[in-house]
Amino acid sequence: MALTREQMAQRVARELKDGYYVNLGIGIPTLVANYVPAGIDVMLQSENGLLGMGAFPTEAELDADMINAGKQTVTALPGAAIFNSAESFAMIRGGHVDLTVLGAFEVDVEGNIASWMIPGKLVKGMGGAMDLVAGAENIIVTMTHASKDGESKLLGRCSLPLTGAGCIRKVLTDLAYLEIEDGAFILRERAPGVSVEEIKAKTAGRLIVPEQVPEMTFD
Amino acid sequence: MAGLDKRVSTYAEALEGLEDGMTVLAGGFGLCGIPENLIAEIRRRGVKDLTVVSNNCGVDGFGLGVLLEDRQIRKMVASYVGENALFEKQLLNGELEVELTPQGTLAEKMRAGGAGIPAFYTATGYGTPVAEGKEVREIDGRHYILEHAIRGDFAIVKGWKADHFGNVMYRHTAQNFNPLAATAGKITVVEVEEIVEPGELEPSQIHTPGIYVDRIIQGSFEKRIEKRTLRD
Numbered sequence: 001m002a003l004t005r006e007q008m009a010q011r012v013a014r015e016l017k018d019g020y021y022v023n024l025g026i027g028i029p030t031l032v033a034n035y036v037p038a039g040i041d042v043m044l045q046s047e048n049g050l051l052g053m054g055a056f057p058t059e060a061e062l063d064a065d066m067i068n069a070g071k072q073t074v075t076a077l078p079g080a081a082i083f084n085s086a087e088s089f090a091m092i093r094g095g096h097v098d099l100t101v102l103g104a105f106e107v108d109v110e111g112n113i114a115s116w117m118i119p120g121k122l123v124k125g126m127g128g129a130m131d132l133v134a135g136a137e138n139i140i141v142t143m144t145h146a147s148k149d150g151e152s153k154l155l156g157r158c159s160l161p162l163t164g165a166g167c168i169r170k171v172l173t174d175l176a177y178l179e180i181e182d183g184a185f186i187l188r189e190r191a192p193g194v195s196v197e198e199i200k201a202k203t204a205g206r207l208i209v210p211e212q213v214p215e216m217t218f219d
Numbered sequence: 220m221a222g223l224d225k226r227v228s229t230y231a232e233a234l235e236g237l238e239d240g241m242t243v244l245a246g247g248f249g250l251c252g253i254p255e256n257l258i259a260e261i262r263r264r265g266v267k268d269l270t271v272v273s274n275n276c277g278v279d280g281f282g283l284g285v286l287l288e289d290r291q292i293r294k295m296v297a298s299y300v301g302e303n304a305l306f307e308k309q310l311l312n313g314e315l316e317v318e319l320t321p322q323g324t325l326a327e328k329m330r331a332g333g334a335g336i337p338a339f340y341t342a343t344g345y346g347t348p349v350a351e352g353k354e355v356r357e358i359d360g361r362h363y364i365l366e367h368a369i370r371g372d373f374a375i376v377k378g379w380k381a382d383h384f385g386n387v388m389y390r391h392t393a394q395n396f397n398p399l400a401a402t403a404g405k406i407t408v409v410e411v412e413e414i415v416e417p418g419e420l421e422p423s424q425i426h427t428p429g430i431y432v433d434r435i436i437q438g439s440f441e442k443r444i445e446k447r448t449l450r451d
Contacts, residue, residue, distance in 0.1 A: 046392075047322065047323075048248045048249075048251070048392050048395050049248075049392055049394055049395050050392050055450050056448045056449055056450035057448075057449060057450065058449060058450060059449060062444075062447070062449065063391065064250075064251065064393075064442035064443070064444045065251060065252070065390045065391035065392060065393040065442070066391045066392055067248070067249065067251045067392050067444075067445070067446075070446065071248075071249035071250070071251070071445040071446045072446040072448035073444060073446065073447055073448050073449075074448070076391070082391060082392060082394060083394070084326075084389075084394050084395065084396070084397070084398040084399060084426070085248070085274070085322070085323075085325075085326035085395050085396045085399060086326040086327055086329070086330040086398075086399050088323075088326070089322065089323030089326050089327065092323060093323055093341065093342070093343065112346070117348075123310075123319075124299060124300055124301030125297060125298050125299035125300050125301065125319045126298060126299070126319060126321055126322075126349075127298050127299040127321075127322050128298070128321070128322040128323060129321075130321040130323075130324075130343045130344050130347060130349065131321050131322060131323030131324070131343045134341070134342040134343040134344070134345070135323075135342070135343070161347060161348045162346055162347045162348075163347060164345075164346065164347065165345060165346025165347070166346070
């Protein structure tokens with residue numbers, strides 16, 4: 001069975017380490033915050049200038065001056081820091097964020113990512129995504145493996161305008177966890193009950209399948 | 220306004236000298252920390268053919284979005300413009316030009332503009348449409364593109380408190396692009412919730428030193444929330 005959004009977030013959360021500073025993109029990545037493993041502390045960086053983003057506010061805590069990168073109202077944890085946008089992107093571009101999680105439309109075997117524009121259909125802008133992929137060492141892309149029509153999104157070459165070139169090494173889809181190395185996707189884990197055959201069929205780019213591809217487990 | 224005292228008493232005074240064809244830098248992220256009354260004053264003045272530089276363009280009917288209604292914006296430089304139907308319509312009609320700029324690059328362009336740095340190299344956008352037509356340099360084995368600084372004829376900024384000298388403090392995430400825009404306007408106008416006496420703001424807590432600020436005005440603010448999100 002393909003992973004649910006929550007399971008994808010749970011799997012990504014396993015990559016968190018104690019003391020990590022983390023930037024979570026909008027969509028599935030934000031859910032990662034709900035699954036921080038017990039016993040470790042991480043700090044969420046929000047590109048609009050907040051380090052130490054907390055949960056959504058209660059009615060009483062609601063404040064128009066406290067929002068996240070997705071423009072939702074949020075709270076700040078004790079020990080949070082707020083700074084201006086140049087400072088925020090200095091942190092991001094300067095490689096100080098330990099883990100960046102974001103979504104994509106397409107990823108290819110060269111580690112290119114397309115996530116911001118569909119010519120003729122969606123031209124709203126890239127926001128902070130290009131800075132995030134250019135500045136980060138440790139990036140996990142979360143995405144569906146194929147479109148609703150079964151078209152692969154893991155390609156030999158991205159067809160859409162790129163967000164970044166050669167910057168992606170780790171991809172978590174609803175079917176699998178893969179790494180990108182030397183011009184190929186390497187299948188590391190599969191979703192529970194999902195066959196290697198299904199994953200092969202839905203991966204258009206070159207795919208290397210090791211002898212053993214463990215199933216992910218969830219409580 | 221006299222010497223170091225930046226206070227003006229009307230919004231008309233605040234934007235005196237704003238003319239057709241000018242470039243205006245505006246602080247704000249979404250609707251957070253937007254100079255809503257200065258924007259409304261631009262609307263009232265009817266100046267047109269503006270190039271507006273801001274992370275976003277408000278929403279339909281609020282924030283910078285209102286400047287689209289009378290077609291006052293000719294060109295928008297922004298990182299994300301998805302929130303207004305009118306924007307999309309004018310863009311598709313060719314009535315509005317957009318230069319989509321990565322958010323970090325936009326922030327750095329404003330910072331550089333205020334700081335006397337004419338251009339800088341960044342890896343952001345290399346290999347993407349953003350790099351088209353731009354100089355590329357390889358530094359220590361990595362490719363970077365050359366981006367130029369941005370300066371405006373006017374910078375409109377929303378602050379929290381200012382003193383008479385134009386020293387400004389911002390509140391929470393309403394800070395965002397405001398301090399950067401403040402440095403890069405030929406004429407920088409800051410609207411704030413409260414104006415205090417010099418000496419009331421702790422010097423080491425000031426976000427924007429008054430040297431950058433030309434005019435300050437006290438206003439009241441709707442502070443509309445774009446996505447009211449509560450925890451259940």
